[in-house]
Structures are given as structure tokens and as C-alpha cells.
Amino acid sequence: MTQTPHIAVKDLNVRIGDHHLLKNININIPDKCVTSIIGPSGCGKTTLLKSLNRLLDDIPNINISGSVLVDGEDIYAPQTEVTHVRKKMGLLAQRPFPLPMSIYDNVAYGPRIHGTRSKKDLNGLVERYLKAVGLWEEVKHRLHGSANALSIGQQQRLCLARGLAVEPEIILGDESTSALDPISTKIIEDLIIRLKESYTIVLVTHILRQARRVSDYIIFVYMGEIIEFGPTEEVLLNPKKQLTKEYVKGFIS
Numbered sequence: 001m002t003q004t005p006h007i008a009v010k011d012l013n014v015r016i017g018d019h020h021l022l023k024n025i026n027i028n029i030p031d032k033c034v035t036s037i038i039g040p041s042g043c044g045k046t047t048l049l050k051s052l053n054r055l056l057d058d059i060p061n062i063n064i065s066g067s068v069l070v071d072g073e074d075i076y077a078p079q080t081e082v083t084h085v086r087k088k089m090g091l092l093a094q095r096p097f098p099l100p101m102s103i104y105d106n107v108a109y110g111p112r113i114h115g116t117r118s119k120k121d122l123n124g125l126v127e128r129y130l131k132a133v134g135l136w137e138e139v140k141h142r143l144h145g146s147a148n149a150l151s152i153g154q155q156q157r158l159c160l161a162r163g164l165a166v167e168p169e170i171i172l173g174d175e176s177t178s179a180l181d182p183i184s185t186k187i188i189e190d191l192i193i194r195l196k197e198s199y200t201i202v203l204v205t206h207i208l209r210q211a212r213r214v215s216d217y218i219i220f221v222y223m224g225e226i227i228e229f230g231p232t233e234e235v236l237l238n239p240k241k242q243l244t245k246e247y248v249k250g251f252i253s
């Protein structure tokens, strides 16, 4: 891999009780690229994604060993603060969850928490991030209307804008288009491709065509192990491992 890694996962093992969910994960996720995690249902894709943001911490009986280095800093080191880790990453969930407030306040929420008070600065941020997700023209006349009145696709873009407004370096997406219609899905996919100029993006998807459209790199996970990692065309069109071949041909799902 020629790209600089932004996230380096070393000897990561995740267990919940006796269940060994992730086994000896070693991976370098490149900077300013889209990397998709693919694999059959229940193989550990979401667990791997959440391990990058310490979103597994609160699960009862969880045991996490190994390290995840973000910008060279181990997010699991005892001295590392979770809030500091999370500030670097925006998470786009399966379904949009706008806060029960206006469109404007959704985007301004993070900057306000981080101390931005000036109305002029907040106005500028709201416009900038709504433009970044292609929503500005659609909502500029109703910024103070409820976010819940937007379509699901618009809500998902609003949630992305809310995430971007706290200036993360990394965007994590967990099946972020699964609740969307084809047009909204295309808008989000195009956004992902555009946003990789400025962000490192890691996605979980079970849609191979989507992985092919948006990703630079693919991680194929099977039963908690990384089977193959490499450039998208290589993994999807010319896989090295038999399991990957069977998965991309649809023999295992």
C-alpha cells in the first residue's frame, strides 16, 4: 500500500464473554481515501468499525486488546480521553437521527458545545456545512423549521453536516444508505467520493456494487478475521483468497 495510514490497527482482539468477535486484526487504513469493510452478515464489520471510535466500550463483558493508532496515538491507551478520540471522528449511522430541533440548530449544535457563540460565526458554519452536503439550496429558506420535516435522505445529509461541523478528520459510515431511496443513496455516494479529498472515510456496506463505486480500498472480513485487504478492483475483480472469490461471486452471504 503506497498511501500513508491514518488509522493503524494492531493485533486487535475483541471478545464479548466467550464470543471471539474480532481475531488478530492488523490493518493500515489509508489517509484521505474511502475504505469499505465488506463481508457476510454477523462477520464483525460493525464491531470493527465501532472499535475505531471506542463505541464498544460500554458493552457488558467486553474485552478489547491490541491497539488502534489514530495519527499515531493509541486510542485505547489508558491516558487517552474518549471525548478527544470521538472529536476526530464523525459517525453516520444506518438511519438518520436528527436532533428534535431546527435544521439550523442541528448543524450549530456541535460548534455551540465547543464554544462558538457569535451569531455571525454560527451562520457561516451552518451555511458552509449545509453546502458541503449539498443541502443548502434545498433548506436555506426554512433553516428554522423542524429537521424532522425533511425527507429521510435530506435528514441523512443533515446528520452528515452536523457531524462535519465539529471538524472531524475521519468519517465512519455504518450502512449509511440502507434506509434511503436510490436517488438519496446516489447523492450520499457522490458526497462520500467528494469528501475524501478532505477526510479519511471508513464504511461498512453489504452492497458490493456500492463498495465498488465509492471505495479505494476494501477490507473483506469473514468470521471475525480479515481475509483480504487491498485496492477495490483487486479485491473485487481479482481476489487472491478463495473465500473472497466465493463471497464476491455470491456463493457465501
Ligand SMILES: Nc1ncnc2c1ncn2[C@@H]1O[C@H](COP(=O)(O)OP(=O)(O)OP(=O)(O)O)[C@@H](O)[C@H]1O
Binding pocket: 016, 019, 021, 039, 040, 041, 042, 043, 044, 045, 046, 047, 048, 059, 206
Ligand atoms: N453487544 C453484543 N453482544 C453480544 N454479541 C454481539 C454484540 N454485538 C455484536 N455481537 C455479535 O458479534 C458478531 C458480529 O456482529 P457485527 O454486528 O459486528 O456483524 P456485522 O458483520 O456488522 O453484521 P450485519 O451485516 O448483520 O450488520 C455477531 O455474531 C453478533 O451477534
